[in-house]
Amino acid sequence: MLSLLSLRKQIDAGSLTPREAIALSEAAIAEREQDIRALVSRDLDPVVPERGPLAGIAVGVKDILDTAHLPTQMGSPIYDGWRPRADAAAVARLKRLGAVPLAKTTTTAFAFLDPTQTRNPRHPGHTPGGSSAGSAAAVSAGMLPLALGTQTGGSVIRPAAYCGVVGMKPSFGLLPTVGMKCFSWTLDTLGLFTAGVADAAHALALMTGRPSLDLPTTEPGTPRIGVVLQDFCATAEPEALDALERVRTATEAAGARLRDLVLPAVFAEAFGLHGTIQDFEAAQALDWEYTSHRADLGPLLGAHLDAAQGVSPKSYDASLKVADRARQQLADLFAEHDLDVILTLSAPGPAPEGYASTGDSRFNRLWTLMGVPCVTVPVGSTPAGLPLGVQIIARLGDDARALTAARFVETLMGERHC
Amino acid sequence: MLSLLSLRKQIDAGSLTPREAIALSEAAIAEREQDIRALVSRDLDPVVPERGPLAGIAVGVKDILDTAHLPTQMGSPIYDGWRPRADAAAVARLKRLGAVPLAKTTTTAFAFLDPTQTRNPRHPGHTPGGSSAGSAAAVSAGMLPLALGTQTGGSVIRPAAYCGVVGMKPSFGLLPTVGMKCFSWTLDTLGLFTAGVADAAHALALMTGRPSLDLPTTEPGTPRIGVVLQDFCATAEPEALDALERVRTATEAAGARLRDLVLPAVFAEAFGLHGTIQDFEAAQALDWEYTSHRADLGPLLGAHLDAAQGVSPKSYDASLKVADRARQQLADLFAEHDLDVILTLSAPGPAPEGYASTGDSRFNRLWTLMGVPCVTVPVGSTPAGLPLGVQIIARLGDDARALTAARFVETLMGERHC
Numbered sequence: 119m120l121s122l123l124s125l126r127k128q129i130d131a132g133s134l135t136p137r138e139a140i141a142l143s144e145a146a147i148a149e150r151e152q153d154i155r156a157l158v159s160r161d162l163d164p165v166v167p168e169r170g171p172l173a174g175i176a177v178g179v180k181d182i183l184d185t186a187h188l189p190t191q192m193g194s195p196i197y198d199g200w201r202p203r204a205d206a207a208a209v210a211r212l213k214r215l216g217a218v219p220l221a222k223t224t225t226t227a228f229a230f231l232d233p234t235q236t237r238n239p240r241h242p243g244h245t246p247g248g249s250s251a252g253s254a255a256a257v258s259a260g261m262l263p264l265a266l267g268t269q270t271g272g273s274v275i276r277p278a279a280y281c282g283v284v285g286m287k288p289s290f291g292l293l294p295t296v297g298m299k300c301f302s303w304t305l306d307t308l309g310l311f312t313a314g315v316a317d318a319a320h321a322l323a324l325m326t327g328r329p330s331l332d333l334p335t336t337e338p339g340t341p342r343i344g345v346v347l348q349d350f351c352a353t354a355e356p357e358a359l360d361a362l363e364r365v366r367t368a369t370e371a372a373g374a375r376l377r378d379l380v381l382p383a384v385f386a387e388a389f390g391l392h393g394t395i396q397d398f399e400a401a402q403a404l405d406w407e408y409t410s411h412r413a414d415l416g417p418l419l420g421a422h423l424d425a426a427q428g429v430s431p432k433s434y435d436a437s438l439k440v441a442d443r444a445r446q447q448l449a450d451l452f453a454e455h456d457l458d459v460i461l462t463l464s465a466p467g468p469a470p471e472g473y474a475s476t477g478d479s480r481f482n483r484l485w486t487l488m489g490v491p492c493v494t495v496p497v498g499s500t501p502a503g504l505p506l507g508v509q510i511i512a513r514l515g516d517d518a519r520a521l522t523a524a525r526f527v528e529t530l531m532g533e534r535h536c
Numbered sequence: 537m538l539s540l541l542s543l544r545k546q547i548d549a550g551s552l553t554p555r556e557a558i559a560l561s562e563a564a565i566a567e568r569e570q571d572i573r574a575l576v577s578r579d580l581d582p583v584v585p586e587r588g589p590l591a592g593i594a595v596g597v598k599d600i601l602d603t604a605h606l607p608t609q610m611g612s613p614i615y616d617g618w619r620p621r622a623d624a625a626a627v628a629r630l631k632r633l634g635a636v637p638l639a640k641t642t643t644t645a646f647a648f649l650d651p652t653q654t655r656n657p658r659h660p661g662h663t664p665g666g667s668s669a670g671s672a673a674a675v676s677a678g679m680l681p682l683a684l685g686t687q688t689g690g691s692v693i694r695p696a697a698y699c700g701v702v703g704m705k706p707s708f709g710l711l712p713t714v715g716m717k718c719f720s721w722t723l724d725t726l727g728l729f730t731a732g733v734a735d736a737a738h739a740l741a742l743m744t745g746r747p748s749l750d751l752p753t754t755e756p757g758t759p760r761i762g763v764v765l766q767d768f769c770a771t772a773e774p775e776a777l778d779a780l781e782r783v784r785t786a787t788e789a790a791g792a793r794l795r796d797l798v799l800p801a802v803f804a805e806a807f808g809l810h811g812t813i814q815d816f817e818a819a820q821a822l823d824w825e826y827t828s829h830r831a832d833l834g835p836l837l838g839a840h841l842d843a844a845q846g847v848s849p850k851s852y853d854a855s856l857k858v859a860d861r862a863r864q865q866l867a868d869l870f871a872e873h874d875l876d877v878i879l880t881l882s883a884p885g886p887a888p889e890g891y892a893s894t895g896d897s898r899f900n901r902l903w904t905l906m907g908v909p910c911v912t913v914p915v916g917s918t919p920a921g922l923p924l925g926v927q928i929i930a931r932l933g934d935d936a937r938a939l940t941a942a943r944f945v946e947t948l949m950g951e952r953h954c
Contacts, residue, residue, distance in 0.1 A: 296820065
C-alpha cells in the first residue's frame with residue numbers, strides 16, 4: 119500500500135516530487151484498476167500543487183461527495199453524468215492542503231446496500247464491503263494513499279476491515295458533511311481510509327486544523343481498554359473472535375489493562391432503533407429521488423424506502439430520546455470503568471464470499487448512532503487470506519485517544535504496510 | 537395577503553379550483569412584482585395538482601434551496617443559471633402535498649448580509665430585511681400564501697417582522713435542510729412565511745406529518761408568559777418597546793400570566809459566541825466559493841469570510857460547550873418559572889430606512905443557537921406605517937405551544953389578514 123506519511127517524508131526530504139508521488143498512484147491505477155474496479159471517474163490531467171502539507175497525496179473521493187472537476191453520480195443512474203457546481207467542503211479543504219483529488223471512488227447507490235462492481239483486492243471473489251467500497255479497495259490495492267468515505271451504518275469501518283486497511287470514522291461533526299449526498303443527518307459521518315493509523319491521524323489533523331490529533335512520534339502509552347462483544351446481537355464468526363483474542367493477549371502482554379464489559383440495556387435498545395432514525399430521515403432526504411425515480415433507485419434501496427414511508431414521527435422522536443440516553447450512559451461507562459477506549463470487532467467476520475451482499479454492519483451501527491470516534495485496525499488474515507480487523511472506540515470528541523490506542527494495537531499486531 | 541387556510545377552505549368547499557387559486561398568485565405577481573422585486577425566477581407554466589392537502593397553494597422557495605425545475609442561484613453570480621439535479625427535501629415534500637413551488641425568492645448572497653434588490657411592500661424606501669427577503673416580501677405583498685426561508689442568525693423572524701407577516705422558525709431539525717446551501721450546520725434552520733399563525737401551523741403540520749402541530753379550532757387557553765428584553769445587548773427602539781407593552785397589556789387583560797425575566801449570565805455568553813460557531817462552520821461550508829471565487833462573494837460576506845479563516849477549533853469547541861450549557865439552562869428556566877412561552881421583540885425596531893443594510897438580528901441569534909421554536913406575530917405599525925412584530929418562543933420541540941401562544945397574541949392584536 120501507499121503510505122501517506124511515507125510519501126510526505128520522501129517529498130519533504132527532496133527524494134520525491136509531488137508530481138512523482140502522484141505518478142505512483144497513476145501507475146498503480148494503470149496496473150490494478152481493471153481488476154479492482156474501484157474508480158468511477160478520474161482526473162487524467164491533474165493540477166499538482168508543488169506546496170502544501172499534503173502536496174503529492176492523491177486522494178480518492180467517494181462518489182456521493184460533490185466535486186466541481188469530476189462527475190458525482192451517487193452510484194446511481196439517476197445522477198448519470200451529474201456535475202455539481204462546487205466541491206464538497208472536505209474536498210475543498212484537501213485541495214487547499216495541496217492534495218490532488220485524483221479519482222471518484224465507487225459507492226453503493228446513495229450509500230445504501232445495493233452492491234457495486236468493485237472487487238476485494240485482498241481476495242477476488244469476496245465483497246470489498248460497502249458502501250464506501252471503492253475508497254477501501256483503492257487504498258487496499260495500493261492505488262491511493264488516502265480516500266474519503268462516509269458512514270451512516272457501517273460504511274467506513276466495515277469495508278476497511280474487509281479490505282485490510284485502516285478506516286477512521288471521526289466524532290460526529292468533526293469533518294464537515296457539506297456537499298455530501300445526505301441519507302440521514304443524525305448519522306452521516308465523513309471518514310478516512312489509509313494504509314496505517316498514523317497516516318489517518320496526520321490527514322485528520324491537517325483536514326481539521328487540529329495538530330493535537332496527529333500521533334506523537336514517541337511510543338504511545340498503554341491504554342485502559344474495555345472489551346465489548348454486543349451480546350444483544352448475533353454471535354460473531356469464530357475467525358473474528360479469534361482475532362479479538364489475539365489482540366487481547368498481545369495488548370495485555372504489552373501492559374494494557376483490559377476489562378470485559380457488558381453494555382447496559384439502553385444500548386441494545388439504541389442499537390435496535392438505529393434503523394428507525396435512519397429511515398425516517400432517509401425518506402425525507404431522498405424524497406425527490408423516491409418520488410421521481412423510484413424504479414432507478416436499486417432494488418434494496420427502493421424496497422427499503424417503500425417501508426421507510428411508514429416510519430412515524432412519534433417512533434422517530436422516541437428513538438432519538440433513547441439515543442440521547444445511550445450517549446449519556448456511554449460517557450458514564452467510560453468514566454465508571456476508567457477507560458481510554460472500547461475494543462470490539464470491526465465486522466462479524468471476514469468479507470463474505472460473492473458480490474450479492476456488502477456484508478453486515480451490526481458491529482458499527484450502534485457506534486455511528488453514538489457519534490463516537492471509531493478506528494478499525496487490520497490484525498491479520500484468515501487461513502484463506504481474508505483480512506480481519508478490530509475496532510477501537512473512544513469518547514465523543516476524544517479522537518486523539520482512539521487513534522493513539524489504535525496505533526498501539528497496530529504496532530503490536532504488526533500489520534502496518536508502508 | 538393570501539391566506540393559505542382561506543384558500544384551502546374555498547377549494548375544499550368547491551368554490552375555488554386549485555388552478556384558480558394559483559391564478560390568484562399569478563395575478564398578484566403580475567401586479568406587484570415589478571415594484572417589489574421579490575422573485576428571482578418563476579415557473580410560467582406550472583403543473584397544478586388537483587388533489588392533495590396543499591393543492592392550489594403557490595409557494596415561494598428561497599433561492600438557496602435546490603429546485604429541479606427552476607434555477608437555484610444562491611443570490612450570487614457564482615451560481616448564475618445553476619440548475620440542481622434534485623429538489624430540496626422540503627420542496628419535494630410540498631410537491632407531494634399538492635403545492636406548487638411557483639417561484640424562487642430573493643436571498644442575500646449565501647443568506648448572509650449583502651442586501652438584495654427586494655423592496656419592503658409595506659413601506660417603499662425601507663429594507664424588507666434579510667436574508668429571506670423575497671419570501672417575506674412576496675407573502676406581504678399578497679403574491680404568495682406560503683414561502684420557505686431559512687434562519688442562521690435572524691433571517692426568518694426579522695424580515696417577517698419588517699414586512700408585517702407571520703414568520704415561523706421551527707425547532708432545529710424539525711424541517712429538513714437537505715438541499716439547502718449550508719452556511720452553518722449547527723444553526724441553519726428552515727422556516728415558513730404566511731399571512732397568519734394558523735396558516736403557518738397548518739403548513740408545518742402537513743410538511744412534518746405531525747397533525748398535532750395544527751392549531752385547534754377552539755380558542756386557545758391563556759398562556760404563562762415570560763417577558764425577556766435581553767439586557768445584555770443594546771436597548772431596542774421606543775416604537776418596538778411600545779409594541780411589546782401593548783402586547784403585555786392586552787394579554788394580561790385577556791387572562792395570561794406575565795412575568796419579567798432576566799436571563800442568567802450564560803445566555804449573554806452564548807449570545808456573544810453565536811458568531812464564533814457560525815463563522816467557523818461557514819469558513820468550511822463555503823470553502824470552495826471562498827477559494828475559487830473570492831471576488832464574487834459580495835463585499836460583506838467576502839470580508840466576513842476573510843476574518844472567519846482565523847477562528848480556531850479551540851474557540852469553536854469552547855463556544856459549543858457554552859451553547860450546550862445555555863440550552864440546558866433554558867429548559868430549566870421554563871420549568872422553574874412554569875412558563876409556556878417567552879415573549880420578546882422580533883427585531884430592535886421597524887425596518888431601517890434605505891437598502892444598504894438588512895437590519896439587525898440581535899433579538900434572533902441567541903434563539904437560533906438555542907434551536908428553539910420562534911414565531912413572529914405582526915402587532916401593528918409605527919405612525920409612519922412600518923410594521924412591528926413580537927416574538928413568541930417555546931421549549932425545544934414544543935412548536936405547538938409556540939404556535940398556540942402566537943395565535944393568542946395575534947387574535948388579541950387584531951392583525952390577521954385573510
